[in-house]
Amino acid sequence: MRLARKLGLALVLGVWLVLAVFAITRLSRERELFDVDMRGDHRVLATTVAPVIGAQWHNQGEAAAMRMVRRIDAARAHITIRWVSLTDSPLPESRPIVAPSRLAALADQGILQLYEERTGASAEPPRLVTYARLVPPPPTNGALELAESTAPKAAYLRATAYDTLIAIVAVAVVCGLLVAALGAHYVGRPVSRLIARAREIGAGGAERGALALKQRDELGELATAIERMAEDLTEARRREVKVVEAQIAMLEQLRHADRLTHAGQMAAALAHELGTPLNLIRGHAQRVLRGGRSPEQVMDSVTAIAAQSERMTELVRKLLDYTRRRPAQRTPASLADLVTATNDLLTPIAAGKQVRLTTTIDSVPPVRVDVDQLQQVLINLVLNAVHASSEGATVSVRVGSEATVSMPGSAREKVSCTVVHVEDTGVGIPESVLPRIFDPFFTTKPSGEGTGLGLSIARDIVNEHGGSIAVRSEVGKGSTFSVYLPVEPSWAGLSSSSTTTPERGTSSTSS
């Protein structure tokens, strides 16, 4: 129930209660006053006529006294006066209204007042009956009986009760209507506006001064406080957005710094890798320049020079692509292509350390990823694996499908994933170090060789893609890092065969 209605109802009930108590008190006082009045009238009349009739009896006999009783009775409209016998067996017309047993006290008191006893379902209200002894007492055992009906009193009380009830109902209705109208105007409507405004602020629509209540009461103060809160919230949100933007920019810079670190390593390895094609080009060029070669031989040399140039251009382009800064953008991509490209980029570094890189790629559906970011993840993992491996070892990258429960937010349900395992047989990670390897700036590499950012960046990127990274490692035996990426349900049945690499579905080895 609405607050205004509750207050209104409480007020109406309160008014009703007060008026009802007032009415009951008033009615019972009226009843008492009536009773006192009637008794007083009876007493005055009885004390006045008892000595007169007693004297009449004493002086002129019973018959004269009875005549006087009848005269007095005839003169009174509301009170019936008669002489009643108090003997054991009175005649019916002189029998008292009240049972003689209730009149025992009359002998001592001289005057006795009591209400008639009504038996059964009589509609008539009881009469007030007053008995008075004559003074001086006559020879016959009897008393003067004054009887008066209480019907007028009952009718008056009924009318009073009825009037009071009407007044109570009228007051309650008027109060109710007034409270409903004023409650709706001063409480209901402003409170509804406050609620709507609070919802609007909660939903982010905290426009300045949208709620202007002109009331100078608590609700008006509340509206002002809400508006102030809305302004504070807007300001806090603005500050929060700035902080988040700054954090994102910093994160981007860190990620780029990480890429440049790898690019430096790759460039150094590439310089070494370019030596072979350059030697080949120079040899072919010198042969052509020396002359004396058939047109077919010159053609062969030119073709070889073009092929080697193409290879060098491709290697340099991939490296430049990796270092270039591009806005984050998720597109459907083939993990096979991504793994192959990563393999191409890192092969010179692996070769420099006499480490073999192998890839095993099962048929998997495409994934929606930011290709550059995911490549950064793979490069981090493969480079770490190469660094941890000794000469002649193999680092294998496997792509497949799995169902896992270790996804963020997956609760206990298994989620279908595409997974990339990067496995090495290198030094492994000690148990004491394992919990810290994803911390930013944690590194066990000598100063200048590691930034400690690779795994932390990799985990952030994978988490941003709704995936997770798991690690298994044993000291002296090697480590396996597994990247799980959720499969889009609508792509679950697809395979990325359209973007397949020559190695897809087979095991390819490069060294």
Ligand code: ADP
């Ligand atoms: P960095 O490579 O610059 O040290 P990372 O965040 O990539 O930073 O790695 C943090 C640490 O995790 C490494 O210094 C190393 O101790 C450990 N680590 C990561 N990958 C491997 C791995 N394949 N084998 C052994 N240790 C690893």
